[in-house]
Amino acid sequence: MQLTKPQQTVAKDCARFRLVAAGRRFGKTFLAIRELCYFARNPKTTNYYIAPTYRMAKAIAWEPLKDRLSELRWIKKVNETELKIDLVNGSKIVLAGSDTPDRMRGIFVSGIVIFDEFADMDPDIWTVMRPALADKGGSAMWIGSPKGKNHFYDMFVHGKTAQDWASYKFTTLEGGQVPQLEIEAAQRDMD
Numbered sequence: 001m002q003l004t005k006p007q008q009t010v011a012k013d014c015a016r017f018r019l020v021a022a023g024r025r026f027g028k029t030f031l032a033i034r035e036l037c038y039f040a041r042n043p044k045t046t047n048y049y050i051a052p053t054y055r056m057a058k059a060i061a062w063e064p065l066k067d068r069l070s071e072l073r074w075i076k077k078v079n080e081t082e083l084k085i086d087l088v089n090g091s092k093i094v095l096a097g098s099d100t101p102d103r104m105r106g107i108f109v110s111g112i113v114i115f116d117e118f119a120d121m122d123p124d125i126w127t128v129m130r131p132a133l134a135d136k137g138g139s140a141m142w143i144g145s146p147k148g149k150n151h152f153y154d155m156f157v158h159g160k161t162a163q164d165w166a167s168y169k170f171t172t173l174e175g176g177q178v179p180q181l182e183i184e185a186a187q188r189d190m191d
Helices: 005-012 028-040 054-072 124-134 151-161 180-189
Strands: 017-022 046-051 075-079 084-087 092-097 112-116 139-144 165-170
Touching: 005 017, 005 028, 005 165, 017 028, 017 151, 028 046, 028 054, 028 092, 028 112, 028 139, 046 054, 046 124, 054 075, 054 084, 054 092, 054 112, 112 124, 124 139, 139 151, 151 165
Parallel strands: 017 139, 017 165, 046 092, 046 112, 112 139
Antiparallel strands: 075 084, 084 092
């Protein structure tokens, strides 16, 4: 997958826990799909993509993820109901919603868990998911658009100084997906 320079910066970072606060249309979900594939390339890993709701996970990432994995010819089996993909190397990728965090208890993540639009989630989802990473040494990535000083902001600040954490901030324009003229037009139309 061709990444922009800012996306490459994040992808090359070896920190176990990474946070990306970026403007709309930056390409956060594209980066998330790349990271899911990157971690799932290792045999027998379990990887999760979590959005605020199950429906959002399906609407945002399901089709692009299936398309990418089909291009790679990595798919063994797709479960449309559970939003789960089993790969030929024994790895799996699961999409889920954070709206029912107790359903996530007891799972393990040996690859990566990605929280998309973390500012829109109950922060307790991290409390539920953190133990899922412990025994297998899994990684985590939080991506989202900034929405003031909330739990995403607090984690972002923590990620700037904590060992094995990294925090990144990018504008929509830095993402390279939206031209400057469109940004200026949107600024006139929006607060």
